[in-house]
Amino acid sequence: MPIVSIEDVIKIYEGKVTHRALDRLSFDVEEGEFLAVMGPSGSGKTTLLNLISGIDMPTSGRVMIQGTDPAALRPDDLARFRRKELGFVFQDFNLLRMLTVEENIVLPLTLDRLPVAEMDARVKAITARLGLEDILHKRPDEISGGQEQRVAIARALVHRPSIVLADEPTGNLDSNAAREVLDLLGTINRENRTTFIMVTHDPIAASYCDRVLFIKDGAYYNEIHKDDRRRTFFQRILNILSLLGGNVDDLSSVRLP
C-alpha cells in the first residue's frame, strides 16, 4: 500500500485571476521511497507540498497519507497529525531566531508533551548522528548555512515522522554544503526507511533520489527511476528538463533579507 497517494487532485486559486495550480494530478509514493518533484517555476510544486501537509485543501480529488485524508480532519487533529507523521525542511531553514539550536530541535517534542529525559535522549541521538553536538547552545545567527540546514533536518527528524517534506532544501546552500545535506538525507532515507518527498529545481539534488517526478503547469508530465550510476541518472534528468521547457537553471531569484 502506498504511504502517500494523490488521486486526481485539482487545486484552483480564486482571485482577481483564477489560477489552476494543479490539474488532475495523480501519483503514489511508496514507503521508504526518496521522491523528487521537479518542474519549472509556477508548475505547482509548492502547492503540492501544501496539500500533502494539509496546509491547503484540494479543490477536488483526494490526498491520502497512510490511509488518512488530511482534508477530513478537524483543525486540532490535523495539527496533531502533522506533529506525529510529518517533518519539514525549508529552503530558508526557518529556524526560530531567538531559540538555541537545541531548543529548535526539541520544539516538536515539547508540543507532544514527552518526558524531559526522553526528549534529552532523542536530541542527543539525533545531534550525534548529524554532528551538531558542538553547536547545541549556539543561536541560528552564529552558525553557517549548512549547519542551519542540518539543524532544520534534525528538527524535522527528531519526532520520527513517517514522511519528511523538503522544499528546495539546498536552494540557499553552496555546493559543498548542498552535497553534505543531500548525502545526509540519502543516508537517513536508507537507514531509517523514512519517506522523503523533495521539491527541487536542482538536477544535482534530484539525482540523489530514487525517482524523479516531473510536473508541468500543474499536470503530470513524466517520471524516471534512478539507475546504477548517478552520473547517467543526472544526464537523463537534464534531458527531460530540456524537453520540459522553461529554464534548466531556473534558480529562484536573488532575494534581499
Add this chain to the structure above:
Amino acid sequence: MTFRQFAYRNVVRNRRIYAAFFLASVFSVMVFFLYSMLMFHPGIGERFITGITLIGMTAADVVLYVFMLFFLFYSMRAFMQARSGEFALLLQIGMERRQLGKLLLLEMLLLGAASTASGIVLGFTFSKYFFMIVRELLQLPALPLYVSWEPFLMTAGAFFSLFLLIGLLSAYIVSNRDISEFRKGIGGEADPFGYSPGRAAAGILLLLSSYGAALLAGRVNVLYLSVLLPPAATLGTYYFFSHSILYLLDLFRDQKSLYWKRARIVSLAETAAKLRDNANMFFIVAIVSTVSFLSVGTLASLATYTAQYRALNPLGLVYESFPGNPDEYEHVTGLMEELDDAGLEYTHVPLSVAREDSSFSGQPINILREGEVNRLAEALGAGPVQLSPGEAIFLPYSTEAAPRLRDADIRTELEESGVEVHVQGVVGGLLLPAYSLGTNSIVVSETDFVKVASAQPDSLLRIHAFDVPDWEETVGIGLSIEQSMMMSEIQQGEALPYYFKNPGLDYSIIRSTFHLLLLTGLLVAMVFLLAAGSFIYFKLYTMLDRDRRQAAVLKRLGMTEREFIKIVNRQLVPQFFLPWGIAMLHSTFAFISLQAIWKEFADISILKEMALVLVGFTIIQLLYFYLIRWRYLAHVKGPT
C-alpha cells in the same frame, strides 16, 4: 514622478504600517489642543487658571511634549528597523544617502502635517463636549465654545517643531549607515538572553530596598526618604527591565521540566526577545505611568477634601466687624439683600464678642453670650447650652480641640471686668469656622456677659453669622466686600476694620482647582497609556512579516490554533502588563509611604480614591489589550 511625489506615495501606500503611529500622534495632538483651548478660554482664564492650576497645566503640556518626543523617536527607530530592507534596496539602485535622509524627512513632515491637522480638527470637534464636562466639574453657568487663533497656533507650532526634529534626527541616522548595515537590519536580533548578572542583581536589590524603605516611611526621616527613594527606584526599574527580567527568565530556562513544555519554549524566548528589544521604552512607560498614577491619585484624594471643608466651615457667610467699623450696617444689609436677590434661605445671627485676659493662662480669651450662641446653635441644628451666673463653657476652635477641652475644669478671673467664672466642658460641635476667633473662646451666662460688656463697651467685636443651607450657592455673594479686602491687601495699607469670609466661594475655587488638575492628570495619563499601547502595536506591526513566517513554521510543526493563541497571549501580556504592573507596584508602595506622611498633616485617607484610580486604569488597559490582540491575531493569521 518627482522626489516629493515618491515620498508622498511611500506614506500613502504604506498606510497600514503608519496607521498606529499616526493614530497615537493624532490623539496626542488632540489632547494638547484641548488643553490649549482650555488655557486660552476667555471665560475661564482670569477666574480659575491662576497660580497652581496654570503651573499644573503648563507642566502637563511640557510633559506631553517631551513624552511625544520620546514616543516618536522610538517609533521612528522601530520603523526604520522594519524598513531597512527597503532602504538597502533604494541605496542599491543608486539613491544617495543624503537623498534617503531627505526622503525620511519629507515623509515625517508629511505625517506630522497630516496628524497635526487631523488632531486639531478632531480636537476642535470635541471641544464643545470637553467644555461641557469642564463646566460641570467647575460648576460654571456656561462655558461657550470660542474661536481664537492662540490654541491653533500653539498646537500646530509645538507639533510641527516636534516632527521636524524627529525627521531631521532620522535623516541624520540614516545618512550615517552603510548598505550592509541595512541589509542586516538596524539593531538586528541580538541574543535575547544577554544580560549582566551584576546589574540584574542590582535591579532587584534596589527595587526591594526601595519598597522596604517605603513601608518604613513615617518612622524614618521623611526628607531623607524623599530625596533618596525616587532615584533609587528609578535606577532599579531601569536595571529591572534591561537585566533582571532576562535573568529571571534565564533561571526559568534552566528548568527543562518547566521550560520544555508545550509551546512554552517559544513564548518564553519570544517574550525575552521582545522585552529586551523594548526595555528602554518599557522603562519609560513604567516610570511615567507611576508618576501619573501618583498625581491622579493624589489629586483625587484632595478632591475628597469637601467633607472636611464643610466640617471646618459650618456657616454660609461670616462677617466680622472690629470696633470702630463705620461700614458694618451697610455691609450687613448689603449681604442680606444679595442673599434675598439670589433667592437663598438664610438665618442671620449677630454675635457680640468681648475679649479679656484670663488670670488662669495670662492669655487673651474671647467671651461670647449664652443667648446668642444658643440662637446660632439652634440655626445649625445643635443643642443649646444652659449656664447659671458664674458658670462658663468652652467653645472649641477646631474639631480636634473639642475632645481635649471636654474634661477641662478651670476657675479663672477675667482681669478687666473682674468677673470670676468656672469653665467646665465644651459646646458640642463647631459653631464658627475653625480658628476664626483665634484659640480660646468661652460662653458665659447672660448676667456675666452684661458685666463683661459694660467693663469695656467700646471694644466689643461683632460677628454676623449667616447660616445658609445651600452654602455652595453663595459664590456670587459679597463680591464687593471681598474685592475691597483684596485691594487693601494689595496696597498693604492699614488693616481694615472688618473681615469677611465666604466659604462657598473659597470652596468653589479650591474645588475647581483640584478638578482642573485632576482632569489634566487623567488626560495625560490616558495619553501615556494609549501611546504605550500604540507603541507595542507598532512594534508588533513592524515585526509582522517575521512573525507571520514564524507562525507558518509553527503550523507546519504541528502547533494547534489554541497553542498558537496561547503563544500570542504569552508574548503580548508581559508587553502590556509588565510595565503597567511595575507602575502599579511602585505607586502602591509610594502611596503607603505617602499615606504615612499625610497622616502628619491632615487626616485624609487616600486609600479609596487610589483604589478607584488604579481600577479605572486597569479596565482601560484591559480593553486596549484585547483590541490590539484581536488586530494582531487577524494580521498574523490573515493572508499575506
